[in-house]
Amino acid sequence: MNTKQAMTSGLKGAAAIGAWAMMHRLGVSRLSMPTYEGSMLTGTTQGMSTKAAGMGMHLLLSALIAIPYAKALDQEAVPRPIETGLKLGLLHWLIGGMMLPGMDAMNGCVKRGQVPALKVFAGGYGQGRC
Secondary structure, eight states, X not given: OOHHHHHHHHHHHHHHHHHHHGGGGGTSOSOOXXXXXXXXXXXXSOSHHHHHHHHHHXXXXXXXXXXXXXXXXXXXXXXXXXXXXXXXXXXXXXXXXXXHHHHXXXXXXXXXXSSOOXXXXXXXXXXXXX
């Protein structure tokens, strides 16, 4: 496994997801993950520093998450890389979606009502604005 290549791939994935996450600006979604994640670090939803902290957190986590993906694909005989990728993606979605309430519990802005709680699979999102 080439760790640098895996982390670079993770950053590319983060950029793609980050672009999708910016759709809140177009009114497609009210969820701003950079603001949500950044508010966990800064304690506020305001300012560029919150969004920058959120993007930094997102990029770091994406680079780190790519390492187990690369290891799993290396261990696979790779006759079916797409099938393996889909299985890993499904597992990532399940774990990530179920971890959101834990993020809510750690986010002081959620506790103060400044940011809506995501809840499981972001099912509680929609009341209020981030």
